[in-house]
Amino acid sequence: LVEAIELKKTYMLGKVPVEALRGVNLKVESGEFLAILGPSGSGKSTMLNMLGALDKPTSGKLLIDGIDIATLNDNQLSDLRRRVGFVFQFFNLIPRFTARENVELVMSIADVGKAERRKRAEELLEAVGLKDRMNHKPTELSGGQQQRVAIARALANNPKFLLMDEPTGNVDSKTAREIMNLIKRLNEERGVTIIMVTHDQHLAREAKRVVQMFDGVITSDVVNGEP
Amino acid sequence: LVEAIELKKTYMLGKVPVEALRGVNLKVESGEFLAILGPSGSGKSTMLNMLGALDKPTSGKLLIDGIDIATLNDNQLSDLRRRVGFVFQFFNLIPRFTARENVELVMSIADVGKAERRKRAEELLEAVGLKDRMNHKPTELSGGQQQRVAIARALANNPKFLLMDEPTGNVDSKTAREIMNLIKRLNEERGVTIIMVTHDQHLAREAKRVVQMFDGVITSDVVNGEP
Numbered sequence: 001l002v003e004a005i006e007l008k009k010t011y012m013l014g015k016v017p018v019e020a021l022r023g024v025n026l027k028v029e030s031g032e033f034l035a036i037l038g039p040s041g042s043g044k045s046t047m048l049n050m051l052g053a054l055d056k057p058t059s060g061k062l063l064i065d066g067i068d069i070a071t072l073n074d075n076q077l078s079d080l081r082r083r084v085g086f087v088f089q090f091f092n093l094i095p096r097f098t099a100r101e102n103v104e105l106v107m108s109i110a111d112v113g114k115a116e117r118r119k120r121a122e123e124l125l126e127a128v129g130l131k132d133r134m135n136h137k138p139t140e141l142s143g144g145q146q147q148r149v150a151i152a153r154a155l156a157n158n159p160k161f162l163l164m165d166e167p168t169g170n171v172d173s174k175t176a177r178e179i180m181n182l183i184k185r186l187n188e189e190r191g192v193t194i195i196m197v198t199h200d201q202h203l204a205r206e207a208k209r210v211v212q213m214f215d216g217v218i219t220s221d222v223v224n225g226e227p
Numbered sequence: 228l229v230e231a232i233e234l235k236k237t238y239m240l241g242k243v244p245v246e247a248l249r250g251v252n253l254k255v256e257s258g259e260f261l262a263i264l265g266p267s268g269s270g271k272s273t274m275l276n277m278l279g280a281l282d283k284p285t286s287g288k289l290l291i292d293g294i295d296i297a298t299l300n301d302n303q304l305s306d307l308r309r310r311v312g313f314v315f316q317f318f319n320l321i322p323r324f325t326a327r328e329n330v331e332l333v334m335s336i337a338d339v340g341k342a343e344r345r346k347r348a349e350e351l352l353e354a355v356g357l358k359d360r361m362n363h364k365p366t367e368l369s370g371g372q373q374q375r376v377a378i379a380r381a382l383a384n385n386p387k388f389l390l391m392d393e394p395t396g397n398v399d400s401k402t403a404r405e406i407m408n409l410i411k412r413l414n415e416e417r418g419v420t421i422i423m424v425t426h427d428q429h430l431a432r433e434a435k436r437v438v439q440m441f442d443g444v445i446t447s448d449v450v451n452g453e454p
């Protein structure tokens with residue numbers, strides 16, 4: 001599915017280079033469930049942006065299903081991105097649209113009829129516990145509720161590959177439990193490949209594989225259950 | 228210091244009322260350290276906005292140092308708000324300013340000289356571990372780094388009263404530990420009154436008192452260490 005080879009990402013801050021990724025190698029097969037742990041500023045979100053082809057690396061290669069994404073044109077890249085579900089660390093919901101519209105919006109690009117869009121959006125919002133908040137706009141929702149709209153939106157196009165940046169960051173332990181159960185069901189019943197960045201060591205243990213990052217490199221990569 | 232009497236807050240969503248607070252009574256003495264726990268959507272952030280006089284309740288009273296804030300004019304209200312440090316759940320940093328400028332900005336209203344502002348902003352950012360990221364803008368910082376800028380900014384005017392909405396929500400366990408140690412030091416050494424909303428049950432136990440909320444009301448309020 002996805003292979004990162006010597007990925008580097010350097011941001012230029014004026015004249016000062018900031019090395020967010022300093023040579024990352026990672027191979028993720030279809031159907032895996034991976035957690036990425038690491039201190040604040042270690043490069044986790046940057047890594048996720050690379051794996052989802054949302055941003056270009058400074059050097060190194062990213063292969064998705066064997067194709068080097070550097071060889072794709074813009075149309076091919078946006079086709080690829082549509083197949084990936086992405087939950088950003090700070091949601092990026094569109095403030096003037098309601099929860100239901102934020103979820104429907106993503107579907108409209110994938111040629112789904114209006115009635116079908118609405119029905120699917122309502123099913124997804126119900127699955128994340130927001131049945132009675134569908135007509136609220138992001139500013140009319142609590143932090144945890146916004147987070148759950150972002151998760152429903154990421155599932156809108158039935159992605160086979162899901163990248164989630166702190167999906168339980170702003171929710172209480174009960175809601176976090178529900179979100180984890182949803183994620184595990186998607187992985188085990190539908191074979192969705194999931195990469196989840198988290199700060200929660202307990203939740204990371206529920207993934208099948210745990211990758212640790214530190215200062216822009218991967219420092220460990222173990223299959224869960226093994227010592 | 229602060230007393231909430233039968234506080235209610237109802238948002239109108241079109242014609243549909245949403246009762247975020249349904250009658251809350253809370254008394255917080257100077258120097259206390261209080262944690263507020265509760266499920267997503269239970270009214271924690273709304274409660275914090277009321278206590279910091281950032282938003283008006285639908286009914287009920289809020290007394291700060293014995294004064295009913297409904298009797299204050301706009302100038303007196305903004306004077307009051309300056310004495311309160313506020314860490315929002317989603318930071319609200321100003322994107323076009325650097326970390327240092329975001330901290331300095333708050334000080335400029337409180338008549339502090341330019342050189343003094345810069346020095347204080349740098350000290351605060353160093354205290355939260357961001358010595359080498361001062362010239363980054365929010366979009367050039369990781370999630371956890373942005374959270375720490377928001378904490379430094381809340382401390383800029385040396386507040387005696389600090390309201391923090393999930394101060395460790397987006398950070399790793401080591402950074403969360405450092406933030407908690409900073410909060411406890413402010414409370415124990417400087418006598419700062421702190422109200423912290425959190426989803427983390429372990430961190431809540433470190434406060435001196437734990438208030439539980441559910442569906443817009445306070446369901447329990449115990450002093451820590453007692454059963």
Ligand SMILES: Nc1ncnc2c1ncn2[C@@H]1O[C@H](COP(=O)(O)OP(=O)(O)OP(=O)(O)O)[C@@H](O)[C@H]1O
Nearest residue numbers: 140142143144145238247267268269270271272273
């Ligand atoms: N502007 C608004 N308009 C309508 N409803 C709102 C508005 N703001 C909040 N709400 C509703 O009020 C309730 C309380 O929201 P609040 O943000 O206080 O919850 P919270 O306890 O902080 O939750 P979380 O843990 O998810 O941050 C929620 O159910 C939310 O949907």
Ligand SMILES: Nc1ncnc2c1ncn2[C@@H]1O[C@H](COP(=O)(O)OP(=O)(O)OP(=O)(O)O)[C@@H](O)[C@H]1O
Nearest residue numbers: 011020040041042043044045046367369370371372
């Ligand atoms: N646009 C940018 N310009 C400059 N530096 C950046 C930019 N974006 C990120 N950085 C830096 O790159 C490093 C990695 O950031 P990243 O967001 O990947 O961290 P993270 O592991 O997700 O952290 P957190 O747990 O706090 O979310 C950080 O030190 C950050 O300051």
Ligand SMILES: [Mg+2]
Nearest residue numbers: 045089369370
């Ligand atoms: Mg991040």
Ligand SMILES: [Mg+2]
Nearest residue numbers: 142143272316
């Ligand atoms: Mg909240």
